[in-house]
Amino acid sequence: MTKESIPAPVLAAPDLVPRLHAGEAAIIPTDTLPGLAVIPAQAQTLWRLKRRPADKPLILMGATVEDLLQEVAASCHREVEVLAQRHWPGALTLVLPAREGGVGCHLNPGGRTLGCRIPACDQARALLQISGPLATTSANRSGEPASTTAEEAARYFPDVAQLGPQPWSQHSGQASTVLVWVEDGRWRMVRRGAVIPAGVEVFE
DSSP states (O other): OOGGGSOOOEEOHHHHHHHHHTTOOEEEOOSSSOEEEEOGGGTHHHHHHHTOOTTSOOEEEOSSHHHHHTTBOGGGHHHHHHHHHHHOSSSEEEEEEBOTTSTHHHHSTTOSEEEEEOOSOHHHHHHHHHHOSEEEEESSOTTSOOOOSHHHHHHHOTTSEEESSSSOOOOOOSOOEEEEEEETTEEEEEEOOSOOOOSSEEEO
16 A cells, blocks of 8 residues: 555544644534644644635634633633623634734734634534644635535545544534624624624624
């Protein structure tokens, strides 16, 4: 058997984390669609794999609100905590002012914001609890259809290890809603997805 025909491994979280910290990417389940993930300092790996320009920011996924708040400006913390109580874990991505000197410089080069989410997927959160927050994006080539299964993701990225055990739990197949923080109590919706938050002023 040639090296090229050997499939990428499916690894449990404790075995996958050292590979992530060594700079590799991984394919992981989420509550929406399968994702590609790396440690934030290796964010450029995702743009290379997806053949995607770096002017399209990545999302920071974490296991806890505290993990994500460490990477965003204090001015939005109260608002994030309110929405997090209602909608995280879940299919809601919040685009927030990034903390100066934080990982936002890797995920959104030249930008001042950072997209954050806690996925409603126990397996993904168990990985994030060990690895720490990860830079993530959908598991497909730029401009091509999103993968909806581990098998489809493997066809896009046959050399990238996947999180096990498999099969993964069922996901929604619908992208997350994306809200951009404007000021206290005001958010701008840039993508209407699975979650429509109540109790805050949202405009499109």
